[in-house]
Amino acid sequence: MWDKVYYFIMIPMVYIAAATFILGLLSKFIIVLLSPKPAGTYAIFPKKRYRFIGAVGEALFVPTAFRKDMRFWLMIIAFHVAFFLLFIGHLELIREFAIFQIITHHVFLGGGIVGIVLIATVLYFLFRRLKSPWREISVPEDYIILLLLFLTFIFGSHMSLASRYGIAGFDIPVDAYREYLSSLFTKNPTISQGILASPHYVLVVLHVFFANLFLMLFPFSKMIHSVFIFTAQLIKRK
Numbered sequence: 001m002w003d004k005v006y007y008f009i010m011i012p013m014v015y016i017a018a019a020t021f022i023l024g025l026l027s028k029f030i031i032v033l034l035s036p037k038p039a040g041t042y043a044i045f046p047k048k049r050y051r052f053i054g055a056v057g058e059a060l061f062v063p064t065a066f067r068k069d070m071r072f073w074l075m076i077i078a079f080h081v082a083f084f085l086l087f088i089g090h091l092e093l094i095r096e097f098a099i100f101q102i103i104t105h106h107v108f109l110g111g112g113i114v115g116i117v118l119i120a121t122v123l124y125f126l127f128r129r130l131k132s133p134w135r136e137i138s139v140p141e142d143y144i145i146l147l148l149l150f151l152t153f154i155f156g157s158h159m160s161l162a163s164r165y166g167i168a169g170f171d172i173p174v175d176a177y178r179e180y181l182s183s184l185f186t187k188n189p190t191i192s193q194g195i196l197a198s199p200h201y202v203l204v205v206l207h208v209f210f211a212n213l214f215l216m217l218f219p220f221s222k223m224i225h226s227v228f229i230f231t232a233q234l235i236k237r238k
């Protein structure tokens, strides 16, 4: 029976998660585009110069957080840099990209640091919300999405550390992940033998399970701000 559950999580649920993620994002774009224009303006005065570059700078370096709370700013920057590396790392788990190997490295990027930074920062964001005044403006979904991220990170980080520093037998080769992930883009998705035969298989399943739940919830959570941050900054600088 567990074989069937694992199969469902590793293949059909990944498609369901990807479809929910994409359709969820599209629906948010449509809602924003079709919503009536406000009577007033969202622009902030006094007007700032360099609208485009200013919006890019604001979105990338979050100077407002820097001015308010240095520790929070550091956590935001660390989280986003690590998340960017995480995205590249997962692309490299699908297939080889020559462009990412300009600086030659062992896949997964970062030697295990990426997962550790993400775990530390997500715990910071989670505990911060338990304190006043953030507790009063938090809703259950805010905690759930951070908990899902934490669980995804814990299992991912474990696999990454095990494959790089683990004892023989407790590591799954990158090629086994590539075989599985690239097969998801074909008509014949399969879980590779290298993953199925590993004593770590259950951890891969747990990682993918929590990642799927995260992807399904993302478009409907406050984290959607990351998709609209640049356009929001442009509107503020209009």
Ligand code: HEM
Residues within 6 Å of the ligand: 014, 086, 089, 090, 093, 107, 108, 109, 110, 111, 112, 113, 114, 115, 116, 118, 149, 152, 153, 154, 155, 156, 157, 158, 159, 160, 161, 163, 172, 177, 181, 207, 208, 211, 212, 214, 215
């Ligand atoms: C179907 C979706 C996903 C699959 C198949 C997958 C697979 C993997 C695999 C195989 C590793 C370990 C690579 C290695 O051996 O070094 C890994 C690492 C990791 N994954 Fe995922 N992942 C998925 C989605 C996600 C998502 C959505 C997140 C978070 C938002 C995530 C976060 C992580 C983290 C934090 C690590 C550890 C990185 C490190 O410290 O080196 N994964 N993932």
